[in-house]
Amino acid sequence: MKDGPNIATLAALIGDPARANILTALMSGKALTASELAHEAGVTAQTASSHLRKLEDGALIARRQQGRHRYFTLAGDEVARALEGLMGLAATQGQLRTRTGPKDQALRTARVCYNHMAGEMGVRLYRAMQDRGTFRTTHSGLDLTPEGYDFVRDLGLDPDGLPPSRAPLCRECLDWSMRQSHLAGRLGRALLSRFEDLGWVARVPDSRILRVSRRGEKEFGRILG
Structure with missing residues (x-):
């Protein structure tokens, strides 16, 4: 189907095991740091940064700045x-x-x-x-x-x-x-x-x-x- 929502892109984002672990960790409702999410995903900080950037670009997570610290949450209830x-x-x-x-x-x-x-x-x-x-x-x-x-x-x-x-x-x-x-x-x-x-x-x-x-x-x- 050429028209309509592109579910393939979102499915690919969620389908990666490390990114799935990151999203699952954020289901707690808490804002977590990149290092905390790297631990949850079982990957290095550099790899986690790449995954977080992709999830943010896909509008699945949101970045929040608190002073010098960066936190990540799910983008919303949907x-x-x-x-x-x-x-x-x-x-x-x-x-x-x-x-x-x-x-x-x-x-x-x-x-x-x-x-x-x-x-x-x-x-x-x-x-x-x-x-x-x-x-x-x-x-x-x-x-x-x-x-x-x-x-x-x-x-x-x-x-x-x-x-x-x-x-x-x-x-x-x-x-x-x-x-x-x-x-x-x-x-x-x-x-x-x-x-x-x-x-x-x-x-x-x-x-x-x-x-x-x-x-x-x-x-x-x-x-x-």
Whole structure:
């Protein structure tokens, strides 16, 4: 096909193992330095610099300058959503790079998906919110019902006061390990931040894993029923 989006170029960018490792590392939602990404990719700093330049030229990552330091992030929610979809497809097709181990189980229990909560806890939370009648379907996607507003406000968040963004308020995101949806969008981002502020979950350093505290287990148990 001569006309239309050129998916071959993007596929080639993502398809390189080192670049795929770089993009996966940035799915934590954190801004990382070139040296940190070189370590994640298992390549030299010079090679990582070449890969980062290609990913930046392809609009898959963005560079941020903080004083003398340079950091890299994913270019936006659309990139994160595409990567999560590819992870789900790879898992479905059995394309796993390592055998399941303790770290993999922790990732499946609760993890960061760019800027919202994923894994078993994320899927169960989204399902519980659906059961409570939190969402309604509109022509543009998902929106909160009056019951949904009450639920979110009970958690200490004001849905109308969330930071403005091009991202929708609520969006489904397919979970690669559970093969079901969890919540993304501005609300998904705000909920993860709120859970962290409350001490219900904490990020494991240098990982996408979310560790659920004892208090978090109790509170999530109350929400999940």
